[in-house]
Amino acid sequence: MPEGHTLHRLAGELTAVFGGREVEVSSPQGRFAGSAELLTGQVLVGAESWGKHLFVEFPDDRFVHVHLGLYGKFDVHAGVDVVPEPVGQVRLRLETERSYADLRGATACELLTRDERDAIVARSGPDPLRDDADPTVAWERIRRSKAPIGGLLMDQSVLAGVGNVYRAEVLFRHRLDPYRPGSSLRVGQWRAMWDDLVVLMADGVRTGRIDTVRPEHTPEAMGRPPRRDDHGGEVYVYRRNGMPCHVCGHAVRTAELQGRNLFWCSHCQRRYRSRALQ
The missing domain is CATH 3.20.190.10 (MutM-like, N-terminal)
Structure with a gap:
């Protein structure tokens, strides 16, 4: 989609x-x-x-x-x-x-x-590409929810316009466990993700493709072949199941979350453990 x-x-x-x-x-x-x-x-x-x-x-x-x-x-x-x-x-x-x-x-x-x-x-959440978007509206819904942040980012009533690619990539870029409850996030973590999406998605409008890797992880910088995929763009984890993470070298994982394929690096995105359970 x-x-x-x-x-x-x-x-x-x-x-x-x-x-x-x-x-x-x-x-x-x-x-x-x-x-x-x-x-x-x-x-x-x-x-x-x-x-x-x-x-x-x-x-x-x-x-x-x-x-x-x-x-x-x-x-x-x-x-x-x-x-x-x-x-x-x-x-x-x-x-x-x-x-x-x-x-x-x-x-x-x-x-x-x-x-x-x-x-x-x-009925829609704020859209990171719109000048009139208010990220606090999404934050209020996220901080009250115990649902996984990986699902909340795809909920169009929480955040409008983010799909499977941007969901997977922004979570990786901020080293967040996709299964972490929304209510456990700090507002600073949310604002950092929002600001990142504003920039990444605006780049997507300009270029017509999704690129999420930082300069040090591009094919040229790493001496690796460019990605071959019908979605185009250089990414960290999306559709890279079993392939080595560009950052740590561990295999990228995949699982189904709320009916959609989720991609993440379990080493870079450490499993969240509530302090109450520690």
Whole structure:
């Protein structure tokens, strides 16, 4: 599933290509046809994201809400000589004379009012990529929970936009046991993770890939081959099960946590033991 930086990058691309312009809106597949008829010929105001939710704004407080889910793709093509006919199951098409964007396979594609859009945002945690995000909102939920921090970071009602890659990597970078209860963290540890996510995810928006290793652990610095993976980017533990940790050399481990694969180094991320049990 795409992580938050992908949605922010997509929102910026849609705004750059279609923002302030009249667009033809259609649903070649047919599932969004009724709403498309209401929007076609209107000016696309702009697009924004909150976590993994994308909102494309039209006049009169109308928003196309998109959640890509596991298989969704929203491909934007700008400056083409000829806009081609849709191919395959295109649920939503945005089109101008020389640009088009096709949405396929999304979990959600629906037309919402502003109140409905705001209700989705209200159910979401703060997004590290947004200037209006308040990390204390997430902290209040974390410090009251005995659930593992590795699960809380993936809970979109706690923190919006963080997926499996950023979850695994930020925990490694701060040497935190993913099974440590949220309530055991100190506020300073949380703020350090939040500040790190702000920088890492902004880099992801800029480059279109997730890179989390520090300069001393890059392939060039370590004399190792670059990572080969369809997700791209240099990482410490994500999808590196059984491989040596770049820092300590111990094997990276994996396990399932709340239905998702978790990756960590048990040497660098020592098991948390409550002082009450020591």
